[in-house]
Amino acid sequence: MAGHGTQEHPHGADRLCEAGDRVYSRAVRRGRVPRRDAEPVPCLLELALLHPDPDDMDWLVPTSPQEVMTRLLRGVYDEVSASQRRMGSAVAAFEWYAGLGSQSPAVGAEGVAIRVLDGSSRIQAALDEATQACATEVLTVQPGGIRPEHELTEGLHRALELRGRGVRMRDLYTHVARHGQGLLNYLELMGDSVEARTLDEVIDRLIVFDRTVAFIPANADRTMALELRHPALVHYLVTVFERLWRLAIPLTAPLPDTGIEGISxxxxxxxxxxxxxxxxxxxxxxxxxxxxxxxxxxxxxxxxxxxxxxxxxxxxxxxxxxxxxxxxxxxxxxxxxxxxxxxxxxxx
Missing domain, CATH: 1.10.10.10 (Winged helix-like DNA-binding domain superfamily/Winged helix DNA-binding domain)
Known part of the structure; x- marks a missing residue:
């Protein structure tokens, strides 16, 4: 799908094709469009101008024009000398779209509070952005058994970056994870910047940065995720984490004896x-x-x-x-x- 869309729609978000312009305009004006309406214009999903509605995956909601314009300008400023003309084009293009959405303030508000991240690359980019902005604390829940080496390696660069800024991390695992040498090596490398505890079972994967933004899976195979910034939702997830944390056993402490001979x-x-x-x-x-x-x-x-x-x-x-x-x-x-x-x- 990505390659097909790129061939038929070779443009950036600052200069939409005619078909993309019609669908995106309709989405901003109405607040959302059916997913089938966007199938002829895959560029809108590839450029993250549309994303799945958290309440109904058969519909797509628009990224607010202001957010798109901010994203474009961030990239433009990185290459100021070569991108001056494109900056003006991006601003001009989205001023009109912003006017279309002036009567629908809920679209912009919901886009900030709950964002659907479709695909591993977008999930990774959002996690990297949250990591860069994090200043004090990261809370994570890691379900499943022994953590695969590749998962630990993928997250290591973020963990080292956080440790370098003095960010404290608390991780919850299942008891089974205690048997993974990779996890033990990771915790030894991170030192006292990471505290780990274990439980018999935990909730699904959760990552919370500075108690302001949280990430949870949006489907079973974790190819989609929700980025949550609504204060009430984040507070609820932090409360769940803290209650599990109080019940959990430090990784450095042995599991309690069952009191029954021969039963682990x-x-x-x-x-x-x-x-x-x-x-x-x-x-x-x-x-x-x-x-x-x-x-x-x-x-x-x-x-x-x-x-x-x-x-x-x-x-x-x-x-x-x-x-x-x-x-x-x-x-x-x-x-x-x-x-x-x-x-x-x-x-x-």
Whole structure:
């Protein structure tokens, strides 16, 4: 799509083709246009003049003319000597569009509060811009299991830039991430500028800069993201992060003992999710492990608790008090309880 549009529409945002001019004008005047109306003019999406409506992906909303003009001028000023004439052209082109939107103030306001980033290049550019503007703090939630080396490498340049400016970073991971050597190497490199904690399971990916702008995924494969600048939305996400942070365990601290001989912390987490009625695939996804690993843990749970089938396993999980998620506070010694038909094993 990108290559096709470039061949048929070889122009910049400062001099739209006739078809692009009509669709963009209609979008500014009405506040949005159906996605199908923009299919003949892919240049509008390629130039980020239109982007998906967060409330309905079948519609496209215009980037405000003022924002487009600011973006153009930023690039123009980088090449002042060679771009003087283009600067005047950009201003002249978008003064008229700005007039079209004067009766629709909500378009500009929403474009700033919630912006849909379509494609990895736009997501990356927005993250880089937020990184450059960040002055004090970054909060992140990183779901899944062991972080791949390429993900850690991609984010390293931003992290080093932030550390150089004295920005503090706090990262939340699942307990499984503790086993990734790449993450341990990354944290050692970053020193005390990064503090990491882990939980059995976390929310989907979240990045918050200076408690003013947040990024969250907009689809399952993370090819789209939402950039949020509405104060109420950002405050809500920060509150969620802080509550998870208080429940999490520092990466430098060991996971608490389950109090049950032969049952690991991860198996206790799996037991709690089994008790809630979740399938193996759901449990694996929530804990950041593979389905195969999840089933291996379930087999060990059955053996340890002396369960012959899944129904009996559910009963034994409840009898052993494993039907609730493990907590960091669950380290106080408790009176010993003998598991049914398992005289040699005890619950403390």
């Amino acid at each position: 912390h991860r198996e206790q987490s799996i037991a709690a999710l089994l008790a809630e009625g979740h399938q193996d695939a759901v449990i694996a996804e929530r804990l950041g492990i593979s389905v195969r690993t999840c089933r291996a843990h379930i087999a060990r749970l059955s053996e340890t608790l002396g369960a012959a089938n899944r129904t009996q396993l559910g009963v034994r999980i409840a009898q052993a008090g494993l039907d609730r998620p493990p907590r960091a506070a669950d380290v106080e010694p408790q009176p010993s309880l003998t598991l049914p038909d398992q005289g040699s094993r005890t619950v403390r």
